[in-house]
Amino acid sequence: MTVNEKTAQADETEAAADREVLVEVKNLKKYFPVKGGILKRTVGNVKAVDDVSFKIYKGETLGIVGESGSGKSTLGRMMMRLIDSTEGSITFKGQEITNVRQGKVRPLRKDMQMIFQDPYASLNPRMSIGEIIEEPMVVQDLHDKEERQRIAGDLLETVGLSREARDKYPHEFSGGQRQRIGIARALSTRPQFIIGDEPVSALDVSIQSQVINLMEDLQDDFDLTYMFIAHDLSVVKHISDRVAVMYLGRLAEIAPIDSLYKEPLHPYTQALISAVPSTDVTKKKERVVLEGDLPSPSNPPSGCPFHTRCPEAHERCRTERPELTDIGNDHYVACHLYTDPETGEVIRD
Amino acid sequence: MSKETLLEVEDLHTYFYLGDKVAKAVDGVDFNVHKGETVAIVGESGSGKSITSLSIMRLIPQPPGKIVSGSVKLEGRDLLALSDKEMTNVRGDDIAMIFQEPMTSLNPVYTVGEQIAEMLLRHKKVKTKKEGKAKAVELLQQVGFPRAEETVKEHPHQLSGGMRQRVMIAMAMSCDPKLLIADEPTTALDVTIQAQILELMQSVKEKYHSSILMITHDLGVVAEMADRILVMYGGQIVENTSKYKLFTDAKHPYTEGLLASMPTIEEDKERLESISGTVPPADNFPQGCRFAPRCQYAMEACTKEVPALREVEPGHYVRCILYDENQGGTAHDS
Ligand SMILES: Nc1ncnc2c1ncn2[C@@H]1O[C@H](COP(=O)(O)OP(=O)(O)OP(=O)(O)O)[C@@H](O)[C@H]1O
Ligand SMILES: Nc1ncnc2c1ncn2[C@@H]1O[C@H](COP(=O)(O)OP(=O)(O)O)[C@@H](O)[C@H]1O
Ligand code: SF4
Ligand code: SF4
Ligand SMILES: [Mg+2]
Ligand SMILES: [Mg+2]
Numbered sequence: 001m002t003v004n005e006k007t008a009q010a011d012e013t014e015a016a017a018d019r020e021v022l023v024e025v026k027n028l029k030k031y032f033p034v035k036g037g038i039l040k041r042t043v044g045n046v047k048a049v050d051d052v053s054f055k056i057y058k059g060e061t062l063g064i065v066g067e068s069g070s071g072k073s074t075l076g077r078m079m080m081r082l083i084d085s086t087e088g089s090i091t092f093k094g095q096e097i098t099n100v101r102q103g104k105v106r107p108l109r110k111d112m113q114m115i116f117q118d119p120y121a122s123l124n125p126r127m128s129i130g131e132i133i134e135e136p137m138v139v140q141d142l143h144d145k146e147e148r149q150r151i152a153g154d155l156l157e158t159v160g161l162s163r164e165a166r167d168k169y170p171h172e173f174s175g176g177q178r179q180r181i182g183i184a185r186a187l188s189t190r191p192q193f194i195i196g197d198e199p200v201s202a203l204d205v206s207i208q209s210q211v212i213n214l215m216e217d218l219q220d221d222f223d224l225t226y227m228f229i230a231h232d233l234s235v236v237k238h239i240s241d242r243v244a245v246m247y248l249g250r251l252a253e254i255a256p257i258d259s260l261y262k263e264p265l266h267p268y269t270q271a272l273i274s275a276v277p278s279t280d281v282t283k284k285k286e287r288v289v290l291e292g293d294l295p296s297p298s299n300p301p302s303g304c305p306f307h308t309r310c311p312e313a314h315e316r317c318r319t320e321r322p323e324l325t326d327i328g329n330d331h332y333v334a335c336h337l338y339t340d341p342e343t344g345e346v347i348r349d
Numbered sequence: 350m351s352k353e354t355l356l357e358v359e360d361l362h363t364y365f366y367l368g369d370k371v372a373k374a375v376d377g378v379d380f381n382v383h384k385g386e387t388v389a390i391v392g393e394s395g396s397g398k399s400i401t402s403l404s405i406m407r408l409i410p411q412p413p414g415k416i417v418s419g420s421v422k423l424e425g426r427d428l429l430a431l432s433d434k435e436m437t438n439v440r441g442d443d444i445a446m447i448f449q450e451p452m453t454s455l456n457p458v459y460t461v462g463e464q465i466a467e468m469l470l471r472h473k474k475v476k477t478k479k480e481g482k483a484k485a486v487e488l489l490q491q492v493g494f495p496r497a498e499e500t501v502k503e504h505p506h507q508l509s510g511g512m513r514q515r516v517m518i519a520m521a522m523s524c525d526p527k528l529l530i531a532d533e534p535t536t537a538l539d540v541t542i543q544a545q546i547l548e549l550m551q552s553v554k555e556k557y558h559s560s561i562l563m564i565t566h567d568l569g570v571v572a573e574m575a576d577r578i579l580v581m582y583g584g585q586i587v588e589n590t591s592k593y594k595l596f597t598d599a600k601h602p603y604t605e606g607l608l609a610s611m612p613t614i615e616e617d618k619e620r621l622e623s624i625s626g627t628v629p630p631a632d633n634f635p636q637g638c639r640f641a642p643r644c645q646y647a648m649e650a651c652t653k654e655v656p657a658l659r660e661v662e663p664g665h666y667v668r669c670i671l672y673d674e675n676q677g678g679t680a681h682d683s
Pocket of ligand 4: 602648
């Protein structure tokens with residue numbers, strides 16, 4: 001056992017005392033085959049999610065950030081069991097759900113729901129709002145018809161719409177209102193865990209804050225645990241307790257928001273945070289502008305996936321892949337700057 | 350910075366006629382852009398930002414759209430009075446535009462080099478195609494392509510979103526325009542790529558001594574880029590002031606609400622403020638102040654007439670009756 005693992009274990013026992021793990025992901029991978037040539041043979045893989053491990057504690061909000069194509073949605077979809085994973089495991093309330101057959105996923109859906117980015121595409125235009133909200137309860141065979149209608153009406157009020165909205169259709173609502181409908185639908189089976197995949201990204205600022213506030217209130221009222229996927233670092237900071245940063249299918253860093261935003265350790269997180277335009281016009285902001293583009297996930301760089309753009313890259317980064325390492329205080333980072341090349345011990349000044 | 354006026358937009362009205370409905374997309378817009386200045390238009394979707402810029406470029410689809418009245422003067426010359434042919438020369442030569450999704454303005458079947466060369470020929474910046482291709486390499490180098498000789502041989506779909514936006518900037522700046530209009534130029538890009546493009550825009554602006562009219566819904570981008578900010582709501586400008594003033598002393602209740610509802614990376618807000626309700630549709634604006642149904646200070650007088658855009662302090666314009674002289678600046682002080 002390395003020193004890292006020992007400290008990791010000590011921390012875990014400590015944390016376990018007051019935090020209950022709701023969801024755990026271990027070494028999760030999703031490779032999409034890349035077809036090429038006239039025979040459409042598999043010529044390679046897009047490593048959309050590549051060996052990702054983390055825990056989500058009951059009642060918290062874990063934010064997931066990363067650039068487009070970094071694997072955020074793929075991760076969420078695997079956890080929701082909307083797609084199969086290539087390797088690794090997902091446990092929910094201690095129960096292994098990775099290999100539950102697609103046909104047997106149904107009972108899980110009651111406890112886990114997802115809210116999507118596009119409030120226009122995610123609601124069936126031919127169904128009334130009532131039918132949309134009741135559908136998950138129908139699928140789960142929950143309650144009788146009358147009760148379902150009552151619940152749908154209640155939920156519409158909970159999300160700030162009127163009960164009468166039940167008889168209307170999606171096109172009669174604005175983007176923010178449709179997102180509220182999507183939330184009401186997700187709540188209908190009384191889930192414990194909700195994954196929001198960019199749930200406010202398509203909304204205007206004034207509407208975005210309405211939906212964020214609503215999600216925060218519902219978290220308290222319904223004892224919800226959230227995984228909140230977004231690319232907007234300010235929104236994620238506001239809503240999350242901890243944040244995981246993804247880069248090319250891998251976790252670069254995961255930490256409570258205070259330390260992540262005040263003291264980001266991974267050079268990618270540092271660049272990401274410094275790239276956020278500042279609205280504080282009284283101060284001049286220092287900026288690290290990263291060179292280059294995100295490399296292709298079908299041909300990720302060797303060693304550290306970030307080494308082609310990293311201002312701190314050194315020899316070891318080109319050959320050896322850094323593992324996510326616990327450096328204390330619930331802060332994990334995958335970067336060679338924080339481990340001794342000889343002993344593997346954590347370095348932190 | 351010189352205070353010489355480059356662009357003067359006066360009382361611009363652009364409407365869309367749809368059956369028996371009229372969408373007043375732009376409904377009485379006034380502003381100036383000075384030489385060397387970056388002016389940003391911010392506002393939520395549907396507030397009329399893009400239609401304002403397309404009206405300046407005279408690119409409104411007609412029908413159903415129509416510039417109903419107003420004037421747009423570039424160095425004193427009224428663009429709305431020009432012939433179509435004269436206007437074609439203004440586009441590109443005097444005013445260039447870049448959009449949110451560069452793919453829509455690039456032709457997928459030609460290489461990047463061919464497209465740049467073709468445009469240089471059209472604007473008589475080069476005499477031959479060969480000369481144009483050589484110039485294309487140079488232009489791409491200037492916007493930060495390390496392997497420009499190879500990039501000119503590539504097709505647009507082979508480039509990433511950030512690279513395509515760089516190509517658009519190279520093309521826009523190639524004719525040395527006086528004004529660059531950028532409509533949400535970084536909205537489709539990731540934050541680290543956005544930072545690269547914003548930095549590039551700043552540096553080309555300084556190099557070519559041009560002015561920028563930037564359109565965005567992102568207040569952070571505005572805070573980075575703009576000298577002056579115009580806030581649009583319901584087809585009208587509701588506040589026009591310097592960047593510093595806007596972020597430290599916003600006056601219009603809508604601007605105030607927008608700033609308070611935005612989470613920022615610097616502050617820890619326990620709870621976000623929010624503006625209730627939604628943006629009114631352009632074919633059905635409320636009577637009087639268009640923000641009244643959502644405004645926490647609204648009073649009866651607000652629903653009578655559209656308030657005028659008034660200069661409440663030197664260079665600070667606000668469209669709200671709380672700042673009318675005869676109201677004596679009552680009630681509201683923040
Ligand atoms: N069904 C699929 N087949 C092949 N490749 C896929 C598939 N779904 C996703 N990918 C690839 O996997 C990678 C990760 O995609 P994913 O949608 O998870 O990214 P993301 O982080 O959610 O990005 P965004 O911020 O744009 O939503 C990308 O390179 C994407 O092109
Ligand atoms: N081609 C069109 N036909 C009808 N209405 C339009 C058209 N283009 C824009 N509009 C309307 O004009 C208003 C302003 O649009 P726009 O300037 O695109 O807003 P934004 O501020 O989001 O750029 C909106 O209400 C929009 O629906
Ligand atoms: S491992 Fe090396 S390349 Fe990767 S982030 Fe750390 S310093 Fe940069
Ligand atoms: S005019 Fe009235 S309704 Fe409009 S912004 Fe001012 S106070 Fe609010
Ligand atoms: Mg996604
Ligand atoms: Mg627009």
